[in-house]
Amino acid sequence: MSLQIKVPATLADLAEAARINRIDTMDMFAAAGNGHYGSCFSCAEIVTALYFNVMRLDPARPDWPERDRFVLGKGHAAPTLYSALIRRGYMPEHWIHEFEAKVGVKLMTHPSRRYQPGVDASGGALGHGLSIGVGMALAGKIDRRDYRSFVLLGDGEIQEGSVWEAFASAAKYRLGHLVAIIDANGLSVDGTLDEVMPMEPLADKLSAFGWEVVECDGHDLAALLRVLDIGHDRVDAAPRAIIARTVKGRGVSFMENVRRWHADVLTPDEDRLARAELTRPLS
Amino acid sequence: MTSAEIQARSAALRAFYPMRVIREQFGRSMIALAEQRGDLVALTADLMYATGMAPFGERFPERLINLGIAEQNMTGVAAGLASCGKLAVVCGYAAFTSLRAIEQAKVDCAYNEVKVILCGLSAGLSYGVGGPTHQTFEDVAIMRAIPNMTVVVPSDTIELDQALQAAAARPGDAPIYLRIGRGPEHAFNDTAAPFEIGRARKLREGRDISLIANGPMVVEALIAADILAEHGIGASVLNMHTVKPIDREAVLSEAANVRGMIVVEEHNIHGGLGSAVLEVLRGGHGFPVELIGIEDIYPPIGPTFALRESLGLCASAIVARAMAMPRRN
Numbered sequence: 340m341s342l343q344i345k346v347p348a349t350l351a352d353l354a355e356a357a358r359i360n361r362i363d364t365m366d367m368f369a370a371a372g373n374g375h376y377g378s379c380f381s382c383a384e385i386v387t388a389l390y391f392n393v394m395r396l397d398p399a400r401p402d403w404p405e406r407d408r409f410v411l412g413k414g415h416a417a418p419t420l421y422s423a424l425i426r427r428g429y430m431p432e433h434w435i436h437e438f439e440a441k442v443g444v445k446l447m448t449h450p451s452r453r454y455q456p457g458v459d460a461s462g463g464a465l466g467h468g469l470s471i472g473v474g475m476a477l478a479g480k481i482d483r484r485d486y487r488s489f490v491l492l493g494d495g496e497i498q499e500g501s502v503w504e505a506f507a508s509a510a511k512y513r514l515g516h517l518v519a520i521i522d523a524n525g526l527s528v529d530g531t532l533d534e535v536m537p538m539e540p541l542a543d544k545l546s547a548f549g550w551e552v553v554e555c556d557g558h559d560l561a562a563l564l565r566v567l568d569i570g571h572d573r574v575d576a577a578p579r580a581i582i583a584r585t586v587k588g589r590g591v592s593f594m595e596n597v598r599r600w601h602a603d604v605l606t607p608d609e610d611r612l613a614r615a616e617l618t619r620p621l622s
Numbered sequence: 623m624t625s626a627e628i629q630a631r632s633a634a635l636r637a638f639y640p641m642r643v644i645r646e647q648f649g650r651s652m653i654a655l656a657e658q659r660g661d662l663v664a665l666t667a668d669l670m671y672a673t674g675m676a677p678f679g680e681r682f683p684e685r686l687i688n689l690g691i692a693e694q695n696m697t698g699v700a701a702g703l704a705s706c707g708k709l710a711v712v713c714g715y716a717a718f719t720s721l722r723a724i725e726q727a728k729v730d731c732a733y734n735e736v737k738v739i740l741c742g743l744s745a746g747l748s749y750g751v752g753g754p755t756h757q758t759f760e761d762v763a764i765m766r767a768i769p770n771m772t773v774v775v776p777s778d779t780i781e782l783d784q785a786l787q788a789a790a791a792r793p794g795d796a797p798i799y800l801r802i803g804r805g806p807e808h809a810f811n812d813t814a815a816p817f818e819i820g821r822a823r824k825l826r827e828g829r830d831i832s833l834i835a836n837g838p839m840v841v842e843a844l845i846a847a848d849i850l851a852e853h854g855i856g857a858s859v860l861n862m863h864t865v866k867p868i869d870r871e872a873v874l875s876e877a878a879n880v881r882g883m884i885v886v887e888e889h890n891i892h893g894g895l896g897s898a899v900l901e902v903l904r905g906g907h908g909f910p911v912e913l914i915g916i917e918d919i920y921p922p923i924g925p926t927f928a929l930r931e932s933l934g935l936c937a938s939a940i941v942a943r944a945m946a947m948p949r950r951n
Contacts, residue, residue, distance in 0.1 A: 404707065452734060460705065461734040464725055470695045471730055474702020474710070477687065481663065481708070488702075501726075504695035512687075 342426040348391040353560045354620035356426065357387040361590050361617050363422035367438035367446065369610065375448070377588040377600040379419040381524040381557070382491060385583055386416075388563040389489055390423035395571075398428040401456045407486050408475045410460045412468025412502075413493035413522060414449035415602070421446055421455070429457030466499025468492060469519055473509045476517035476578070485571040487516045495527030498536050503548070506580075510549025515576030518569060519550070522557060524587035528601050541582050550580040557583030558621065591616055625942060628849060632937035635845045639808035645674030645743055647779035648802060651786045652678050652711065656685060659790060662709045665689060667696045673713045673743045693718040697726035697740070704736035709790060715749075716742025716801055720761035731797035732770040738797045739789045740765075746837060746888035747921060748804035750929040754920040758801075763893025765799040766866045773866040774819060775801040775887075775895075777840035778809045781863060784817035792819060801837065805926060808841040820864045822872035828856030831944050832876040835886040836862050836895055839914075839935060843886055846940035855944065865895050873902040877909070881949040884912045888935055891915040909950035912943055 342359065344352045360383045368374030390396070394407040411420050418438065424430050430445070437444040445454045449463025460471045472490035479486050496502065509517050521541065529535050538544075545552045555562040566581050573579075587601070588594030591613040605613065623631075652675060656662045665687045670679050679686040689696040693714055700710035712719060719727070719742040731738045745758045765773045774789065776782040782802060789798045798819075815823065825840070826833075826847045833843040840861045847857035860876055862869065876883065885896040896913035903911065914934060921933060930936055934943075 408706075410702075460702070460730075462729065464729050466694075467698050467726060467730055470698025470726070471702040471705070471734075473695070474699035474704070475706050476702075477699065478663075478703045478706035478708050481684070482706075501692075501694035501698070504689070504692035505698065508689050508692070508695055508699065511690075 344391060346391055350560050353387055353391055356391050357383045357560070358617060358620045359426065360387055360419060360422040362614070363425065363435055364418040365610070365614060365617070366435050367418045367421065370436050371439035373602065373604040374418065375415045375602040376591070376594055377526070377597070378413060378416045378493070378602070380589045380591065380594065381585045381587045382416050382419055382522045383590070384558045384560055384563060385491060385520055385522065386419045386423050388560055388567055390427055392564055393567045394489070395486065396427065398457070401429060405484060405486055408459045408472070408488040410468040410472045410488070410490045411450050411462060412490055413465065413496050414463035417448060417450040420450055420458070424455070424457040430455060465493070465496040466501040469502050469505035472517055472519070473505050473514065476509070476514040477512055479516055480512065480514060485516070487518065487569060487571065489518045489520065491520045491522060494521050494523040494525065494532060494538060494541070497521065497538055506545065506548040506550065509578040513575050514578045515573030517578040518567065518581065519578065520567070520581045520583055522585050523582050524585040526587045526596070526598055526601065530598055545580040549577055551577040552580045552582065554582040554584065557585035558589055590621055623853065625938065628938045628941050631849050632845045635848055636808060636937070639810050639841060641806040642779040642809040643806050644748070644779060644782065644803040647782055648741070648743065649674035649677050651783040652713070653681055655786060655790055656682050659709055661707060662711060663687060663703055664711045664713055665696050665700050666713045667691055667693045667718065669714055672715070675713050693723040694726050697723040698730045700738045701726070701730035701734055701736050704738045705734070711739040711741060713741050714743065715756065716745035716758040716761050717756055720758065720764050720799070724764060727765070727771070727797065728768050732768050735770065735795040736797065737792070737795055740797055740799045741802055742799065743802045744804040745801045746803065747926055747929050747935070750921070750924050750926045753923050757921055759890045759916045759921070760893070761801060762865055762889050762895065763897070766893065766898065770796045771866065772796055772798040772819060772864070773801070774798060774864050775836040776863055777837055777861055778807055778811050780809055780811035780813050781817065785819070785863065788817055788819050803838060807838050810841050810844065820867050820869060822869040823861040823863070824858065825861055826857065826859035828858040829879060830856040830881055830949065832858045832860060832880040832883045833886060833940065834860045834862050834873070834876065834883065834895070834899055836865065837888050839886040839888055842935070842937040842940060845937035846944065849937065849941050850944055857944065862895055865898050868898045868902060870902050873899055877903060877907045881951070882910045882947055884914060884940060884943055884947070886914040886935070886940060888930070889915050890918055892918055910948050912947050914940060914943060
């Protein structure tokens with residue numbers, strides 16, 4: 340069911356929505372038996388801020404042409420998006436408990452327009468989302484519509500070369516209504532980005548590619564609202580990149596910054612411990 | 623008839639057909655389509671001149687998105703445009719559209735259910751001197767294996783225009799791969815003949831052997847049929863411009879009416895039109911089927927027509943194969 344939160348949500352309500360987002364994610368992974376805990380918890384505040392405050396949406400009309408768009412580049416964090424869509428009323432709540440549970444269910448590891456109302460782009464293969472977002476923003480610019488396109492990328496995902504093709508093209512076409520949010524938790528599947536493939540200095544790289552770059556704490560909802568809500572009148576401007584500094588596994592102490600929790604299986608004791616920590620909003 | 627005589631005869635017959643430059647027609651057809659369709663946006667990857675799109679760029683500068691040498695991004699951008707209501711037409715080389723950006727074609731277009739028209743120019747051996755990086759002989763097989771992808775291989779400038787129009791008008795949320803040549807090719811189609819994606823066109827009737835072909839091999843099949851007729855062999859010619867969804871009824875109807883079949887394509891014999899036809903027949907018709915195509919090799923370098931001839935992708939080779947192959951009684 341949808342959360343009884345008035346949108347645009349207050350900071351207190353957003354914190355509660357982000358808490359419920361993590362619980363929903365726990366429930367989905369419980370149904371599946373495993374999941375990408377770290378990747379989801381890293382972006383819970385970003386997705387919550389977008390869906391409960393920033394984005395112009397009408398859940399009764401998922402195909403409304405004037406809606407703001409969202410593309411999840413790091414598709415393996417789909418449960419975070421599913422929770423937002425369920426709590427905004429796009430999808431039924433019982434889908435949470437069917438996540439990956441049997442053949443033919445609607446919710447799986449990666450988002451799909453095919454099965455999930457409210458999802459703007461199917462994905463999961465890394466490095467695709469920003470290009471799709473560029474196309475969405477370009478269509479809006481050509482048609483003089485004022486919707487905005489938000490793309491959430493992982494900081495590991497941007498190791499894919501196609502992402503840099505997309506960064507270059509968004510700057511060329513001055514897509515002022517495009518926002519790329521990089522969930523910069525510093526970890527990928529095999530280790531820290533510094534070990535696997537260093538991508539810093541990110542801000543310098545993105546500035547050099549012609550983007551307006553801002554950095555913030557990706558768990559600070561007030562800070563996120565300030566940088567995400569770019570307004571609907573940035574017609575001819577540099578696209579905005581937000582480097583959201585995050586903690587992978589944020590909210591569950593034993594998962595935070597631990598490589599293993601990119602995706603793993605919880606023991607019953609770990610499950611109890613994690614849920615106990617998620618009983619109240621994070622400070 | 624000696625092989626030299628067959629070659630001379632096919633050259634004489636080929637001379638009846640005027641030569642038309644494929645990519646010039648592509649540019650003209652795109653302009654015509656853009657004049658009808660205000661929602662059309664063309665995308666290219668630093669191949670505006672090479673795909674014949676420069677006149678389009680002059681006519682509609684704001685509707686030609688040049689994304690630089692970056693086919694993966696181009697295909698994803700096309701998917702994003704299409705998801706927001708644009709008729710997105712990717713104008714690239716077949717080699718890069720079908721290989722470099724194949725994951726975007728699958729995930730962003732086909733799986734994501736958006737109608738993007740993916741145009742792969744310089745396909746087959748039409749850029750023969752470019753060598754195997756630019757020759758394209760695996761694209762039909764790859765595109766055909768992607769669910770929700772339609773694959774069309776026009777056979778001349780006339781059919782290219784018809785196919786582009788049909789692709790633009792096609793309802794639904796499925797991408798379409800158009801496999802398109804490059805330089806001069808023989809023009810032979812009747813501009814008044816109806817064209818429908820998924821419906822093969824019967825160009826010749828004959829009861830002895832069926833020649834099924836697409837792309838630039840259709841005119842070779844026509845010439846071969848003419849020569850075979852001069853030798854008392856009745857060859858039907860079926861232009862199978864759509865490889866997927868293949869016209870099953872047309873294949874089965876041919877199988878019921880002839881004593882042997884040859885499938886001819888400018889593509890690897892693995893996975894292309896020949897494979898698609900055999901999938902329909904499934905070995906159940908008890909008559910010989912021969913495949914003419916590129917025999918799983920990296921073709922040598924050479925000008926297009928000479929290269930095709932050297933690989934047996936020509937009328938005289940079809941005639942020789944037809945005369946040599948066994949036929950069902």
